[in-house]
Amino acid sequence: xxxxxxxxxxxxxxxxxxxxxxxxxxxxxxxxxxxxxxxxxxxxxxxxxxxxxxxxxxxxxxxxxxxxxxxxxxxxxxxxxxxxxxxxxxxxxxxxxxxxxxxxxxxxxxxxxxxxxxxxxxxxxxxxxxxxxxxxxxxxxxxxxxxxxxxxxxxxxxxxxxxxxxxxxxxxxxxxxxxxxxxxxxxxxxxxxxxxxxxxxxxxxxxxxxxxxxxxxxxxxxxxxxxxxxxxxxxxxxxxxxxxxxxxxxxxxxxxxxxxxxxxxxxxxxxxxxxxxxxxxxxxxxxxxxxxxxxxxxxxxxxxxxxxxxxxxxxxxxxxxxxxxxxxxxxxxxxxxxxxxxxxxxxxxxxxxxxxxxxxxxxxxxxxxxxxxxxxxxxxxxxxxxxxxxxxxxxxxxxxxxxxxxxxxxxxxxxxxxxxxxxxxxxxxxxxxxxxxxxxxxxxxxxxxxxxxxxxxxxxxx
Amino acid sequence: xxxxxxxxxxxxxxxxxxxxxxxxxxxxxxxxxxxxxxxxxxxxxxxxxxxxxxxxxxxxxxxxxxxxxxxxxxxxxxxxxxxxxxxxxxxxxxxxxxxxxxxxxxxxxxxxxxxxxxxxxxxxxxxxxxxxxxxxxxxxxxxxxxxxxxxxxxxxxxxxxxxxxxxxxxxxxxxxx
Numbered sequence: 182x183x184x185x186x187x188x189x190x191x192x193x194x195x196x197x198x199x200x201x202x203x204x205x206x207x208x209x210x211x212x213x214x215x216x217x218x219x220x221x222x223x224x225x226x227x228x229x230x231x232x233x234x235x236x237x238x239x240x241x242x243x244x245x246x247x248x249x250x251x252x253x254x255x256x257x258x259x260x261x262x263x264x265x266x267x268x269x270x271x272x273x274x275x276x277x278x279x280x281x282x283x284x285x286x287x288x289x290x291x292x293x294x295x296x297x298x299x300x301x302x303x304x305x306x307x308x309x310x311x312x313x314x315x316x317x318x319x320x321x322x323x324x325x326x327x328x329x330x331x332x333x334x335x336x337x338x339x340x341x342x343x344x345x346x347x348x349x350x351x352x353x354x355x356x357x358x359x360x361x362x363x364x365x366x367x368x369x370x371x372x373x374x375x376x377x378x379x380x381x382x383x384x385x386x387x388x389x390x391x392x393x394x395x396x397x398x399x400x401x402x403x404x405x406x407x408x409x410x411x412x413x414x415x416x417x418x419x420x421x422x423x424x425x426x427x428x429x430x431x432x433x434x435x436x437x438x439x440x441x442x443x444x445x446x447x448x449x450x451x452x453x454x455x456x457x458x459x460x461x462x463x464x465x466x467x468x469x470x471x472x473x474x475x476x477x478x479x480x481x482x483x484x485x486x487x488x489x490x491x492x493x494x495x496x497x498x499x500x501x502x503x504x505x506x507x508x509x510x511x512x513x514x515x516x517x518x519x520x521x522x523x524x525x526x527x528x529x530x531x532x533x534x535x536x537x538x539x540x541x542x543x544x545x546x547x548x549x550x551x552x553x554x555x556x557x558x559x560x561x562x563x564x565x566x567x568x569x570x571x572x573x574x575x576x577x578x579x580x581x582x583x584x585x586x587x588x589x590x591x592x593x594x595x596x597x598x599x600x601x602x603x604x605x606x607x608x609x610x611x612x613x614x615x616x617x618x619x620x621x622x623x624x625x626x627x628x629x630x631x632x633x634x635x636x637x638x639x640x641x642x643x
Numbered sequence: 644x645x646x647x648x649x650x651x652x653x654x655x656x657x658x659x660x661x662x663x664x665x666x667x668x669x670x671x672x673x674x675x676x677x678x679x680x681x682x683x684x685x686x687x688x689x690x691x692x693x694x695x696x697x698x699x700x701x702x703x704x705x706x707x708x709x710x711x712x713x714x715x716x717x718x719x720x721x722x723x724x725x726x727x728x729x730x731x732x733x734x735x736x737x738x739x740x741x742x743x744x745x746x747x748x749x750x751x752x753x754x755x756x757x758x759x760x761x762x763x764x765x766x767x768x769x770x771x772x773x774x775x776x777x778x779x780x781x782x783x784x785x786x787x788x789x790x791x792x793x794x795x796x797x798x799x800x801x802x803x804x805x806x807x808x809x810x811x812x813x814x815x816x817x818x819x820x
Contacts, residue, residue: 450760451757457753523709527709556742583760586756586759586760589756590753590756593749593752593753593756594753596745596749597746597749597750597753600742600743600745600746600749601746603742604739604742604743604746607735607738607739607742608735608739611731611732611734611735612732612735614731615731615732619724622720622724626713626716626717626720629713629716629717630713630714630716630717633709633710633711633713633714
């Protein structure tokens with residue numbers, strides 16, 4: 182029973198294996214291969230397959246042996262080639278070494294014979310490179326005619342310059358010297374502020390400054406163009422440009438930039454007055470608005486007080502009572518209540534004086550307050566600006582001053598604005614307060630005195 | 644020769660200190676003119692005014708009525724006005740000087756930071772800004788301190804002079820004498 186089970190199991194295990202083997206040994210056309218239908222048939226197929234396999238192997242071995250002889254022949258040939266080439270290489274190496282020596286001696290002889298000419302070569306290269314860089318960056322190039330390629334070639338070349346080149350270099354130097362020494366007038370392309378290119382008449386003073394239409398120009402080496410400066414120098418320098426262009430005398434005054442454009446470039450970087458004020462930010466704007474309002478109010482009060490003051494002094498010198506001024510109104514009250522006793526009259530006068538003086542003091546608090554507040558606002562701006570600065574430092578570190586510049590300029594500009602607003606307002610408010618105090622003094626003390634004088638005069642007269 | 648040298652020194656100082664220094668110089672000049680004017684007045688004009696007030700008062704026969712009291716107030720107030728003329732302005736100018744100095748500091752510092760922003764380590768350019776920052780501050784301080792000293796003294800003198808005037812215009816001369 183057990184043996185039967187084992188046999189069955191073996192059969193089931195071996196059958197697929199045998200089938201696989203049969204498939205592998207079989208030739209490629211698989212479909213045409215008849216499938217074994219029983220174990221006997223399988224046995225026959227396997228034995229047949231074995232026979233054909235042996236035949237193939239035998240043929241392979243024969244072929245291999247044949248091939249081996251051929252390869253051996255090839256190897257022998259290759260070996261022969263190698264030995265031949267090696268022999269040739271040795272000959273060449275010897276030749277190479279000999280040549281090396283020959284070159285060395287030839288070079289030594291060459292340097293020996295070059296002597297001072299070698300030095301000249303270096304000097305020519307250096308001069309050409311220097312002149313090239315100079316003319317490239319110089320205003321004189323705007324006049325045209327500089328041989329940039331020649332100078333470039335001479336500056337870079339490793340060969341000895343020819344006599345013709347040397348002569349050209351000399352000519353270039355001479356031309357540059359002549360150009361730099363002259364004030365010349367010529368037409369050339371100018372890049373305008375609008376960004377268009379225009380042919381204009383340009384006046385160039387040596388290598389320093391160039392102007393056209395009374396405006397300063399800057400040389401742009403990259404574009405080899407003259408560019409009109411967006412921001413021009415202050416008017417005292419600009420005026421000289423205008424008069425220089427129209428000069429008819431031999432001598433004329435003209436502001437040149439001795440740094441060859443450096444100062445003009447710095448001019449572009451420095452902010453204008455309005456930009457400076459804008460750096461103050463919101464706090465700066467508040468200071469300016471407050472300052473302007475207080476200034477207008479202050480000037481208005483000043484005019485009012487001056488008029489009142491002149492009216493009061495007119496009233497003091499006149500006999501008739503005019504109610505268009507505070508003193509007149511007080512006197513009028515005194516006149517109207519003349520029949521009262523002095524105590525009541527004084528009370529009445531005090532009342533009127535109080536009313537009039539409060540009218541005079543109108544809006545003075547505004548000027549005073551703004552004059553006190555504006556430096557405080559400036560300080561506020563300083564603090565907010567410093568906060569910005571320190572935030573910038575936290576983010577970017579303290580290495581780059583440009584990163585901090587925004588906050589610092591806000592801090593400084595607001596302080597400056599605060600002070601600029603405060604200084605005239607302090608003066609104004611003090612002047613106003615002084616004159617108002619004087620007027621109130623007059624109303625307070627002199628009105629009573631005037632009444633007293635008047636009544637005495639009346640007594641004497643009556 | 645020393646005038647030329649002094650002029651050169653002053654001009655160098657102003658050049659280093661910038662425009663604000665000119666404003667400070669102007670304010671200081673006005674302030675000191677006012678102070679000197681007050682000193683001169685206390686020495687000369689005031690005596691005359693005092694005598695005039697006294698004469699005006701002594702000319703009256705009546706010294707104690709309501710009318711007389713008011714007139715006395717007028718006379719004293721007139722003298723006070725003369726005594727304190729310009730004192731408020733001196734005080735204001737004294738207060739302005741440090742403010743102007745601070746303004747100079749700020750404008751100078753702006754210049755320093757302009758140089759820094761333009762290209763880092765130009766120490767010489769920065770030094771020009773720093774001198775523009777410090778010189779006006781110093782000048783403003785010196786002007787303010789000198790003005791302050793005299794202002795206080797002048798006020799004290801004016802106050803005591805005004806009191807002297809009002810003391811001398813006696814209300815009841817009959818009783819006191």
